[in-house]
Amino acid sequence: MIKKADSISSSELGTLWLTYQQKTLILRVLDYFIEKTEDPEARNIMGGLWQDLDHYVSKIIDLFENQGIVIPVGFTKADVNLEAPKLYDNGFDIMFLRILKEISMGMYTLNLNMSYQGEVMDIYEGLTVVTQNIYKRSTEYLLKKGILATPPKVTMPIANEFIESKDYLSGFNLFGDKRALNTIEVGILHHGIETNNIGLQLISGFAQCANTPEVKEYFVRGMELAKKQIKTFEDLLLQSNIQFSATSGSTVTTSTIAPFSEKLMMFCIHLLNTFGMVSSSFGTIFTLRNDLSLKAGIVAKDIYVYTHDGIKLMIKHGWLEEPPQMEDRKQLIKQ
Template identity: 45%
Template sequence: MTSRDVPITSSELANLWMTFQEKTMIIRMLEHFIEHADNAEKQLLLTHYNNASKAIDIIKGIFQQEEAVIPIGFTESDVQKGVPKLFDYLFDIMYLHMMTKVEMSLYSLFCGMSYRKDINDFFINLTAEAQEINCQATQFLLEKGVLVRPAFVSMPKEVHFVENKNYRNSFNLFSETRSLNTIEVSLIHHAIETNLVGMQLMIGFAQVASNKDVQNYLVKGMKLSKKIEIDLGEFLRQSYIEPPATHAGKATTSKIPPFSDKLMMYNTSLLTSFGLGSNALGGAFSLRNDLPAKMALLAKDIFTFAQDGGKIMIKNGWMEEPPQIEDRNQLTK
């Protein structure tokens, strides 16, 4: 018996379905970016575009073999060709850098939830592809001088163990708050870096959204990204570290939408979910109790924002329903 003779599990079906949604969305985004890209950027964008297209074909093949309906995802109707570019200098690679971070996290998780060998191999390959593109995008942006490295620090010369209970305590009025450790700095830097790109994405999306509810929602997303950047940046400043910033990747003044409202809402939803996960990770690994407290407050805001977005998507018929488990309760009625 080959692996393809084994039916796919509920988790494998769910993960393939989610990957189909994400991949069909990102190729629509890349189509707009590729249309306006310089030669230096275009090759990297095309590589990820071709990888995504192959992944979509593989998923379609698995669904056809299993006699499952192929999802709709995002189609050519969700992107408008021949319109002015919505984002300026190097935003396309900054977006790619951010989205491959999301993909690396998703596909690594999906690997651990896959049991059929061909599907497990599929997600292992997707993880490797995302890692490779992320590495290339990182080096590209560093060479262009638009990606800020995290703070450099002196290398430790001795091993220490925490002895003072105040190591975790930042609310004690009678003791000085300790500086951030390197784990905390890395998590804060990552969150700020991601939200800087997310904020520009929300600005661009908001100025071309056709639906007024969507436009207002995306403006809220812009303000939320700014709040996260400011609040977390203050932790770095207290330790005399400047938060990351960049002069590149701004939204243009174009008001002509290259993307459908449905696509922009889904992209925002995906990044919001990623933001919730990143906040949870930041809170869990911080050993200074004021940082998890701030992360928890921000997580509440992000969760509320995600809930509001879901309502808008459902109201407009934009939320494709994931495969459903049979309702066994109906048998007892």
């Protein structure tokens, strides 16, 4: 255990605080999904993750208490309604869990890079192992159930080639037509369609059970944004004669009773939006067609504007917990 004299750094406090927010949210989501699932295998996957995350949340609490740090509010039992009917069906629970683990894998890498105390690094190393295991199990489960669509197949290369013209970057070949997508670009587009399909289903369920009119309107707006992005990515694939579908077999039920608080639902969409901006940036960096980079940049801008409006809405309703702040030296001097 870290001695109180060996205080954690500001970056470690910030990442642990954010990790607490995210993990308590996932625990509440799992509370509901575990309660509603009828599949023993899905319950086993989610139950194991619940136990692991609860263990690491307790470790963060112990560390904060040892350092004299106030425990964040995060998300509690008050944010989930286990009596609400099933809002999602046909494997959506594991599909959504897989997306959450994608986000977690990236976050733990960043958090570990900002850690200095051994105990803090141990937390992120342990969470990384848990996340990679659950991601693999979730993927295998979804493929076995026929719910998850894999990326398109491709003829395997039998020789090495090098780019011979700058036209490759502009998206055109020597004959004036747009060149075929490379496998990296197809992977980026596939991932964009896959994640937006899950996001569309998630936010559709949120929209039909939200009670606050402006929150409902915000979720409906998110549905349209997801549809726009899916169409953008699918059109790019069709231009290369790639017929492709990443739609899942999961469904949204007709229930209008909210399983989660609006605070939780808004923060959940905020978390996915942040992941969406990072994914768009990734696509901009690694694609070698300028038109794709431009599309990815437009997508990132749309997500940013939508995310910013969501933050203002959460602040308005008192749903956005404030992260730990650095000392305001100017204010202290004035006092």
